[in-house]
Amino acid sequence: MSVSSGRTRGERGPRRGATRRTAVVVVPLLLSALTLTACGSGGDDAGSSADGKIEGDISFQTWNLRANYKDYFEGLAKDFEKQNPGVHVKWLDQPAENYADKLSADAAGGTLPDVVNVSPDLSYPLAKAGVIMSLDKEPAAAKFKADYTPEAWKGNELPGLEGSYAFPWYLNTGPxxxxxxxxxxxxxxxxxxxxxxxxxxxxxxxxxxxxxxxxxxxxxxxxxxxxxxxxxxxxxxxxxxxxxxxxxxxxxxxxxxxxxxxxxxxxxxxxxxxxxxxxxxxxxxxxxxxxxxxxxxxxxxxxxxxxxxxxxxxxxxxxxxPNMYVMGMAVNSKSKHKAAAIAFAHFITNKQNQESFAHKVAIFPSTAGSLDQPYWTQDDGTDEGRVRVASARLLKGAVNYxxxxxxxxxxxxxxxxxxxxxxxxxxxxxxxxxxxxxxxxxxxxx
Known part of the structure; x- marks a missing residue:
């Protein structure tokens, strides 16, 4: 290998004791060739609920995570529904293989979920096509910017486009x-x-x-x-x-x-x-x-x-x-229940839930202040702890090259x-x- 920490194609879901290394996937060119219709649950009346209430049926899609983290994500959905009784969350999970093709087909067909797990390379064609929202342009989303590290928020910004296009989820780097x-x-x-x-x-x-x-x-x-x-x-x-x-x-x-x-x-x-x-x-x-x-x-x-x-x-x-890899949760710009979609995308990626997930998997939270906690700063004497502390230190000031x-x-x-x-x-x-x-x-x- 080169000096770089290589990314393993197809290794999309995090594994216990191993670094999740995201591969850049080619998104089919049909996105740039099609005039995309309204997507997700939006239809022609896309936008937030008239009064901005967090309500309605929404769907969110992860990337090869059901096999190992079924209980975790089902629990997240239930917790969000308890906090927001007017919302029902449907969880979808797609395999690593052909995930880019699935996103492309859903975007073109108007069936993209309200919240989708993406890396910046997958966000780019969707953002260019207007399928996912710029969080900086949406006040309901932009207000959460300070919840995340500047590096993580910037990691989801896209060249030639204004703003960040996904709530920062987890980060990774390789020692x-x-x-x-x-x-x-x-x-x-x-x-x-x-x-x-x-x-x-x-x-x-x-x-x-x-x-x-x-x-x-x-x-x-x-x-x-x-x-x-x-x-x-x-x-x-x-x-x-x-x-x-x-x-x-x-x-x-x-x-x-x-x-x-x-x-x-x-x-x-x-x-x-x-x-x-x-x-x-x-x-x-x-x-x-x-x-x-x-x-x-x-x-x-x-x-x-x-x-x-x-x-x-x-x-x-x-x-x-240093170099880092970035994962995020993007919001369908045409979602009928945009307020609920934004709230849920933030909920998945808030400090409490990111830290909880990062204690289960060898990844790192992107929320402000999380990496200053003892779990990521103090070696506990285990092999995992040794690498975790060394890697977490590298993420400060890191960028996605x-x-x-x-x-x-x-x-x-x-x-x-x-x-x-x-x-x-x-x-x-x-x-x-x-x-x-x-x-x-x-x-x-x-």
Whole structure:
């Protein structure tokens, strides 16, 4: 893997003891080709109830959560109904597979639920089509903005559109594990892992030289998140063109090329999958690798020497801002019972309910002040606690680097062009120019 914490496609529902890593999913282009009708329970008389009362039948949809959290979400719906006797909540849950297609079909067909679980990449086409509301433009929703961290609210803002388009729900980030023994053998201070990319490349070269080329520091090529953390501008302001092929982007890829030649980047980085990379870290052949609390248990059982000398840090960055993944609850802009939909979306994501959910799952609340509590600041001596505290610390000031318009196909294009540069088939600049050109063409098609 690269310095980035990878996202596992299809792993949409949170799992106990594991990080939920959301993949950017391609939303079919039919949204931009259709004139969308009124959606959800709205019909032609969409809008809040005439007197703004929280009442009516509403539906809300989650994303691959029923199997593990049925009691939790059914309890939430019942609690909300008790507090608001005039409301009935219908809970829908969709599998991870083809979730984007389901949202697209519902939006086009006028059956989008009143409240939907989305990530920013899924919000973007819905927001452009006017299917979900800008919370900042709706007074009943905007009044809750201070309930959430500024980073989380901003994480649901969309390029070229005004405002945030989903109530922040939960956040995630991935720590970077490093092998203190390998750092120490190379004469590096194991208490001072690299914080910037210059430090990373310097340490990686040192480890490669001191080990006689036997130990690499990284085992994956740079992803779009690496370019973002390096300080490369990824897109223009309205997200109509990619810009990561500027001089700074070429500089980063050139440094990866030098690392590849010097042995600081694993020789199989162009072909290894996440499992193979993880195995190399387990075998202490790679010095750094992203992971989760689940991995700590594996290290403890299968590599006790590694476990005893394991460091946890954040992926290096030049911006001062770690990476985070964002989940939210969007509100159907055409909901007939808009007041109830807004109230329920806020209820799901309020401080009490977010903290409750985050105690059940390895995710982090986006509500103001939550991450200052002992559960997220004090190590309780468990593997989960060790990673939880380290990760929570990283979320302060974090941003979502992956552009919301960057599809899986565009990521593959970047990966392939990076590989050509590392293989010497193209210069770093030419590889990035070609990646941007191909991706910009896809953007225009959408």
């Amino acid at each position: 970077l594990f490093y092998n203190k023994t390998l750092f120490q053998k190379a004469g590096l201070d194991p208490a001072k892992p690299p914080k910037t990319y210059d430090e990373l490349f310097a340490d990686a070269n040192t480890i490669a030289v001191k080990s006689g080329g036997k130990t690499a520091t990284l085992a994956g090529t740079p992803s779009i998140e690496d370019f973002g953390r390096y300080g490369v501008p990824l897109m223009n302001a309205d997200a109509t063109k990619f810009t990561y092929n500027d001089a700074k982007g070429a500089e980063l890829l050139t440094k990866y090329l030098e690392l590849f030649k010097n042995g600081g980047l694993d020789s199989q980085a162009l072909t290894s999958g996440p499992d193979a990379v993880g195995q190399k870290f387990l075998q202490q052949k790679v010095a750094m690798n992203p992971g989760s609390a689940h991995d700590l248990g594996t290290f403890k059982q299968n590599a006790p020497d590694l476990y005893k000398n394991l460091g946890i840090t954040d992926a290096p960055n030049n911006t001062g801002h 992956t552009p919301v318009v960057m599809t899986d196909e565009m990521k593959t294009i970047l990966k392939n062009e990076v590989a050509k540069a590392l293989q010497g088939k193209k210069s770093p600049q030419q590889a990035l120019d070609d990646a941007v050109s191909q991706s910009d063409k896809l953007l225009k098609q959408s």
